Amino acid sequence: MKKLVFAETEEFYQKLVECLKLGTGIEIITDYNRFSDLPPRLKQIFELEYHRTGVWTNAVTGVFIPSSIAPVGLNLKALIVLGSTAMGAGIGGFFGLIPGAVVGGAIGLTAGTVSAILLDNKHQAEVEIDPQGRLHIKVSGN
Structure with a gap:
């Protein structure tokens, strides 16, 4: 299993x-130990808001419950399409300011949609809260 240290980049x-x-x-x-501190994009990709339960998150305080594990979702479209749109807009903006950014964003959106379709959804994801209360997300391989 490959370990990735989370960064909002x-x-x-x-x-x-x-x-x-x-x-x-x-x-x-991650270093996160409270649900409210999580970046919106991370919540969206792993459907954390939808899968938020009292099993791994304290319903009142939002603090993660140490040593807990629970299944979550994996929204590939949110992962790929958002990134491709941003990258396409950045490239388009470099070449033609606002019109270029709009066209680049549309091209990136199309490329991202195709990539999301090509990636099958065989991956399973779960949250695991370590003994110190920090969030880890595990995604199974194919």
Whole structure:
């Protein structure tokens, strides 16, 4: 299982996509110990809001419950499409300011949608809270 230290950067999300395409099992290690501190994109990709339960998150405080494990989702479209759109807009913006960014974003969106379709959804994801109360996310390989 490949370990990835979480960072709220495009580089991190690109590494995550690469591992998923290769079918590599992944463990994402974070320093987060409270649900409200999680970045929105991470919540969206792993459908954490939908799968938030009293099993791994204290319902009142939002603090993670140490040594707990629970299944979560994996939204490949959120992972790939959002990243591809941002990258396409960045490239388009470099070449033609606002019109280029719009066209680049549309191209990136199309490329991201195709990539998400090509990646099968055989991956299973779960949250695991370590004994210190920090969030880890594990994704199985193919």
